[in-house]
Amino acid sequence: xxxxxxxxxxxxxxxxxxxxxxxxxxxxxxxxxxxxxxxxxxxxxxxxxxxxxxxxxxxxxxxxxxxxxxxxxxxxxxxxxxxxxxxxxxxxxxxxxxxxxxxxxxxxxxxxxxxxxxxxxxxxxxxxxxxxxxxxxxxxxxxxxxxxxxxxxxxxxxxxxxxxxxxxxxxxxxxxxxxxxxxxxxxxxxxxxxxxxxxxxxxxxxxxxxxxxxxxxxxxxxxxxxxxxxxxxxxxxxxxxxxxxxxxxxxxxxxxxxxxxxxxxxxxxxxxxxxxxxxxxxxxxxxxxxxxxxxxxxxxxxxxxxxxxxxxxxxxxxxxxxxxxxxxxxxxxxxxxxxxxxxxxxxxxxxxxxxxxxxxxxxxxxxxxxxxxxxxxxxxxxxxxxxxxxxxxxxxxxxxxxxxxxxxxxxxxxxxxxx
Numbered sequence: 001x002x003x004x005x006x007x008x009x010x011x012x013x014x015x016x017x018x019x020x021x022x023x024x025x026x027x028x029x030x031x032x033x034x035x036x037x038x039x040x041x042x043x044x045x046x047x048x049x050x051x052x053x054x055x056x057x058x059x060x061x062x063x064x065x066x067x068x069x070x071x072x073x074x075x076x077x078x079x080x081x082x083x084x085x086x087x088x089x090x091x092x093x094x095x096x097x098x099x100x101x102x103x104x105x106x107x108x109x110x111x112x113x114x115x116x117x118x119x120x121x122x123x124x125x126x127x128x129x130x131x132x133x134x135x136x137x138x139x140x141x142x143x144x145x146x147x148x149x150x151x152x153x154x155x156x157x158x159x160x161x162x163x164x165x166x167x168x169x170x171x172x173x174x175x176x177x178x179x180x181x182x183x184x185x186x187x188x189x190x191x192x193x194x195x196x197x198x199x200x201x202x203x204x205x206x207x208x209x210x211x212x213x214x215x216x217x218x219x220x221x222x223x224x225x226x227x228x229x230x231x232x233x234x235x236x237x238x239x240x241x242x243x244x245x246x247x248x249x250x251x252x253x254x255x256x257x258x259x260x261x262x263x264x265x266x267x268x269x270x271x272x273x274x275x276x277x278x279x280x281x282x283x284x285x286x287x288x289x290x291x292x293x294x295x296x297x298x299x300x301x302x303x304x305x306x307x308x309x310x311x312x313x314x315x316x317x318x319x320x321x322x323x324x325x326x327x328x329x330x331x332x333x334x335x336x337x338x339x340x341x342x343x344x345x346x347x348x349x350x351x352x353x354x355x356x357x358x359x360x361x362x363x364x365x366x367x368x369x370x371x372x373x374x375x376x377x378x379x380x381x382x383x384x385x386x387x388x389x390x391x392x393x394x395x396x397x398x399x400x401x402x403x404x405x406x407x408x409x410x411x412x413x414x415x416x417x418x419x
Contacts, residue, residue, distance in 0.1 A: 083115030107145030114160030
């Protein structure tokens with residue numbers, strides 16, 4: 001029998017740092033995706049595309065109207081679903097989502113998942129504000145709901161929060177059903193996790209939000225409207241983010257490396273490694289505020305950032321695809337697509353994931369060899385970070401040919417070391 005439960009949301013963390021907290025006029029974005037321990041995430045690229053009038057797009061559970069044009073995107077996604085935990089598009093927009101629990105029970109009915117909305121926002125929004133508008137319009141039209149996990153025995157449902165970032169600003173969007181509120185950020189360091197964080201500073205909201213909560217008896221209309229207080233269960237909204245202090249301590253020096261260090265930190269709880277959940281993939285993006293420089297997006301494509309390396313990706317035309325971080329496709333035979341869903345779990349591991357499993361067992365069983373391998377890997381990562389820093393500080397325009405194979409080559413080199 002399938003039970004539906006409002007489980008505790010997995011403790012993922014998302015961060016953004018703006019100047020003056022970040023280095024050299026850069027906006028730095030990062031996220032750890034905490035998911036069920038055995039879930040595989042893949043890193044996939046989809047080119048910009050034009051679509052015929054009236055065509056549809058099949059999301060994880062439902063089909064919706066397609067738009068005439070979608071932007072190029074790179075996504076880190078649980079391999080069984082259509083959407084993504086986090087990703088970026090060719091216009092320097094980054095989106096990540098968090099599962100949250102609110103007073104409003106999340107719907108079991110299959111609709112859009114928060115992760116579908118991440119991908120739809122990236123495919124359709126050329127700025128952070130456009131991506132926000134896309135997400136809330138789709139939420140209004142189709143709602144959110146359905147199982148968050150590849151689990152045939154129970155249904156885990158959540159509401160969604162999002163961090164939506166571009167070169168100039170970020171939006172924190174928090175939702176409950178079709179109702180939502182958002183705050184705009186243009187400076188300092190911000191963190192969101194699996195609890196509501198918006199309070200009284202709300203820069204955009206669902207037009208009926210306040211009437212709705214008043215009709216539910218959650219707010220009397222006399223006090224200041226505090227989104228977290230109104231929608232959180234008990235005092236769930238008080239303490240959120242352990243990683244923010246680490247970033248704030250950097251002074252004005254938050255860089256890609258500083259963000260990576262925060263994502264690797266197990267003591268703070270930002271890097272999750274518990275009985276139920278693991279950080280199954282991570283991303284760091286560096287968005288120069290000067291649009292003449294390219295954005296750089298670093299993906300692990302493997303679990304546990306403290307044992308993974310961050311590999312750079314830059315959007316250029318004809319970017320080389322990387323099948324070694326893509327999971328096998330099962331087409332219409334996929335148990336995630338058949339009704340009833342998830343009656344079996346196929347092996348979704350990609351080549352890099354399998355090699356990484358071997359490396360992980362080496363780290364656990366032969367400490368000397370494991371530590372040596374890790375030093376080599378971190379040195380490889382450092383070379384990548386330095387090469388990207390060079391691209392972001394030089395005066396001449398980037399030659400696309402220089403980076404068309406960038407992510408492909410980094411994954412290839414990592415695999416060679418594992419072998």
